[in-house]
Amino acid sequence: MVSVELAGLKLKNPVMTASGTFGYGSEFLPYTDLEKLGAIVVKGLSLNPRQGNPGPRIVETPCGMLNAIGLQNVGVDAFVKEKLPKLKGIKTQIIANIFGETVEDYMEVAKRLGDSVSAIEINISCPNVKKGGIVFGTDPNEAFKVVSAVKSSTTLPVITKLSPNVTDIKVMVKAVEEAGTDAISLINTITGMAIDVDKRRPVLATITGGLSGPAIKPIAVRMVWQAAQVAKVPLIGIGGIVTAKDALEFIIAGAKAVQVGTANFMDPDSAVKVAEGIEEYVRKNKTSVKELTGSLRV
Template structure:
């Protein structure tokens, strides 16, 4: 019998545990030319803000050993245009759509949640963007602010709520517990890690924004460590991400305690990666006689 790859994250019934990570898949249109979106467990949109944003000036992406730095700065079409023009397109596909939302203030997060209520399958509250001057990371680095954002958003929507946490903190467990106390349904771990690159000829930072967020295989060990830490202290499902390039990387995250995974930077290397990962997880399950995700999740032997 084929293994059962379905997972349920706070009522989000995913056909498999593989999502595409926010900001690495646009609004799906370009990727639909390259892969069958119907096969994905879920699509997480680029971070959406109330007003459209142009993002930071270029250069805003640079390749680094085993990863990349980005300082996109939340370029997006804004929530109104997203609802009118981008969402109907995504809705044609038989996959879940999660909107990643970002605000400069608690009120902005609340307003975004109100506007998207009933239109998407769930909200990923981005309190971890390292590339904006106001909002983003500042919420995800302070347990009290994390509580404030999550509890206020919780009051205006019944949609499943996921908090996207930042690794740029001293103790990720404290932030995760705060999000859970405030009523979060699931936790995404991790967003990018603050870093920078320097041009030795000009002696200037490569990125116009000076710093950027590091992603890709370079951050996988950090992401895994954080998933293990958080899984030990909270009961809500975890969506593991950070450097997942193949099925066995995804399997590591499930063993660490994740219920689902998200594929980010790997989409830029090979747009087929997420589909290959779904197949590879199934192969691993068959070879190891595993019937479903719950049988593997959190089975780390220490």
């Protein structure tokens, strides 16, 4: 009763790992059982390898962390050739998270993935350099263009990952749905900042970073609930999930599946524990994830 179907993908349970918090999956093989997860979402992939930002690029905050990794990754070709084969034979869905600086970049990354993975998750929280720094994820017209372009470049199911750094998430939901996205995941990190008061300097080399972890969960639950008011495609809830109860909040608010991110840094087995907890809840309450999705009583 915990299996779900999402964007044509069959998931044995609704729990995935969140991009950027679980490497390329294989690094976690010694620490957790990947086959107990609905899916794993790998680190964001770009056309060319990237070194990311200079340090310091991570700082712990109360109930969370700020990161400014800068999308460091091996590039799509090295992922397909070197990283993906290490997951061969592992019975779980593998979702590639992708990003680019231009619409053409996104299209090319999607094309190069071919059908090597189960689905593509588009990270639209990146600067559009051609347009002078507009972030695709905060402008509905730009988001529409990226999602349409990726849809035309792949036959795989496409999930669009939304940024929380917008005034009205419903506008973004409608834009990416119109562009043909098969599912929507939310939220990515919330822009934040920390200051070293002795040095009177920002802690992160990039000054600002993305806040994640339990501190953002109430915001994320609120945004999933708001998105669920208008969304026609399935939603995947993300933000501060540590326990099964956290995940159930997202499901009851309207998510069909969830992703576990920052919690993986505290315990690499977190996502599996969340999946087991959901199973126990479903069994005890004689219900199903399908029945629980969007079952909020207001």
